[in-house]
Each structure stands twice: as C-alpha cells, then as structure tokens.
Amino acid sequence: MTTFSTRHGLSRPDAEITIRQDAPGEVRDALAIIAYQCGLRPSTLREVLCRIRYRAPDKGNWSEFPNIEGEVRELLAECEWFEVYDFVEAIASLHAGTSAAFAEEVNRYFRVAGVGWQLVDGRLEMRGAEVFEHAIRQGQRDLRLQGKLTAASELHEAIQDLSRRPAAEITGAIQHAMAALECVARDACVSKDTLGDLVRRNPDLFPKPVDQIVEKAWGYTSNFGRHLQEGRPPEFEEAELMVGLSGVLCRYLTRRATGCG
Numbered sequence: 293m294t295t296f297s298t299r300h301g302l303s304r305p306d307a308e309i310t311i312r313q314d315a316p317g318e319v320r321d322a323l324a325i326i327a328y329q330c331g332l333r334p335s336t337l338r339e340v341l342c343r344i345r346y347r348a349p350d351k352g353n354w355s356e357f358p359n360i361e362g363e364v365r366e367l368l369a370e371c372e373w374f375e376v377y378d379f380v381e382a383i384a385s386l387h388a389g390t391s392a393a394f395a396e397e398v399n400r401y402f403r404v405a406g407v408g409w410q411l412v413d414g415r416l417e418m419r420g421a422e423v424f425e426h427a428i429r430q431g432q433r434d435l436r437l438q439g440k441l442t443a444a445s446e447l448h449e450a451i452q453d454l455s456r457r458p459a460a461e462i463t464g465a466i467q468h469a470m471a472a473l474e475c476v477a478r479d480a481c482v483s484k485d486t487l488g489d490l491v492r493r494n495p496d497l498f499p500k501p502v503d504q505i506v507e508k509a510w511g512y513t514s515n516f517g518r519h520l521q522e523g524r525p526p527e528f529e530e531a532e533l534m535v536g537l538s539g540v541l542c543r544y545l546t547r548r549a550t551g552c553g
Contacts, residue, residue: 306422307406312528313458315376319407320368323376324361326397327383330390334360340382341367344375374457377409377416384414409455418454424536431539434546435472440479443542446472450535454528463516465531469538470513473506476545486510498541509537 297303311319327337334356342349345367353359371379380398384391395411402409402419410419419425428451435444450468453461474487477497481490488510491503498506513534516526 303400304404306403309408309419309421310406312408312418313373315371315373317369319405320371320376321365322401322405323380323398324364324368326394326401330394330397332383332386332390332394334364336386337364337383338367340379341371344378344382345370372458377457380411381414381416384411416455416457417451418460418532420532420536424532424539427536427543428539431543434543435476438546440476440546443472443475443479446475447535447539447542450538454531454535460528460531462526462528462531466513466516466526466534469531469535470510473538473541473545474510476542480545498544502541505537506541509534 324337328334338349338360341347341364347367350363353363368376368379384395384398391414395414399410401407408419409416411417420428428447432444432447435441435447446468450465450472453465453468470487474490477487477490478484481494481497483490485493488507491497491507491510495503497503516530
C-alpha cells in the first residue's frame with residue numbers, strides 16, 4: 293500500500309552530506325527499522341551481524357521481539373562504522389524480493405540523513421551532491437552507449453576507489469578519472485598523445501577557457517595522482533572534484549563531433 297507522500301511525489305529535500313566515514317547511532321537504528329519494514333525478522337538480522345562480528349547468537353534469546361531485536365541493536369552498536377555498511381550490503385544480497393525494497397528505502401533515508409553512500413546493484417558506492425551524481429551517471433551511460441567501454445570502465449574504477457572502505461583510494465580515483473577523459477580525448481582526436489598535449493595541439497577540443505581548466509587538471513593529476521609529493525597528500529574532496537569533472541567532460545566529448553588536428 294502506497295503512502296500519501298509517495299502517491300503525490302513528495303519527499304524531504306536532500307540533506308548536505310555530513311556522514312561518510314562514520315555510522316552514528318541514529319543511522320544504525322534507522323537501518324534496522326528499514327529492514328523490519330521490508331519484512332525481515334530480527335533473527336535474520338542477528339544471523340548476518342553474528343557473521344560480521346564472528347559471534348555466536350545468544351541462545352537465551354529466542355523470541356523475535358523484544359529479545360532477539362534487542363540483541364540486534366547491541367550487535368549493531370558494537371560494529372565499527374564500516375561493518376555497519378557491510379551489514380547493509382549483506383541484507384541487500386539476501387534475496388531479490390527484499391533487496392529492491394530495502395535498497396530503495398535505504399537510499400531514500402541516506403539522502404535525507406546526509407549519508408554519503410548509496411546502494412547500487414547491491415553494493416554501496418560513494419554518493420556525492422546531486423550535480424555530481426548526475427554528471428557521473430550520465431557520463432557513464434553516454435560512454436557505454438557510444439561503445440567507449442574502456443573509458444566507462446576507468447570512470448567506474450574511479451567511483452570504486454572513492455567508495456573503498458574503511459579508507460578511500462584517493463590517488464587511484466584521480467588517476468582513473470583522468471585516464472577516462474584522456475581515453476575519450478584520444479579517440480576524438482585519433483591520437484595517442486597525452487591529454488595535456490591533446491589540449492595544447494587541438495585548441496577546439498574544449499571551449500575556452502575550459503581548455504585551460506583541463507590542462508591544469510592534467511597537471512594536477514601528475515602532481516597528486518601519479519607523482520606524489522611527501523607531506524602533500526590529496527584530500528577526498530579534491531578527488532571527488534576530479535571524478536566529477538571527468539564525468540562532465542567525458543559526456544561533453546561523447547556528445548560532440550570534434551574535428552582534431
């Protein structure tokens with residue numbers, strides 16, 4: 293049975309992302325509630341959590357509510373933050389009937405709670421702001437439609453690197469993001485030049501002054517993605533910016549017939 297807000301297309305606005313490498317108590321409680329709303333029993337959740345925590349179920353708890361449900365809350369409270377998201381993925385993989393409804397509710401909750409993750413095909417991926425998500429998803433879709441599977445794969449790997457737990461692979465994300473853009477630019481120009489050389493030798497590849505942004509982004513990648521400097525590691529937000537930039541520019545190039553020299 294649908295709700296009033298669902299029938300009328302009403303929802304809370306997305307909150308600013310403030311939770312990523314953390315799983316506060318309210319998030320843990322909400323995840324358990326969502327699982328119950330999707331028809332899962334406390335004993336099922338306990339089984340999943342005991343596997344994650346390498347624990348045996350408490351044989352003294354035999355009633356679903358309140359005994360096993362209380363044990364579930366205790367186990368969730370003991371989890372490290374990244375184990376909570378392991379729990380989410382494990383629940384999503386139980387069976388198709390549950391996973392679709394569970395993923396929809398979890399993603400809805402994450403958006404309104406400011407959690408920077410989302411369930412995509414049963415796996416948690418890093419979630420950015422709405423503009424970032426649109427650029428990346430559309431960029432991947434357009435690359436696949438155009439048969440540019442190598443570039444699409446590089447962009448996917450960049451997202452995977454940002455999504456790694458417990459720590460994102462920041463330099464890997466930067467490298468893969470620029471590799472995707474370089475791949476598309478090489479294809480557009482029928483050249484094996486580096487992205488930096490392609491921009492300099494093909495002034496019409498990108499509109500001005502975007503070409504300068506791309507060239508500087510390529511230089512940034514050399515400094516922070518391939519040739520690191522001691523004491524100057526790139527930050528997550530910088531990697532997120534580079535991945536988003538790559539997604540937008542890949543989409544631009546795939547939608548534009550470019551004449552290159």
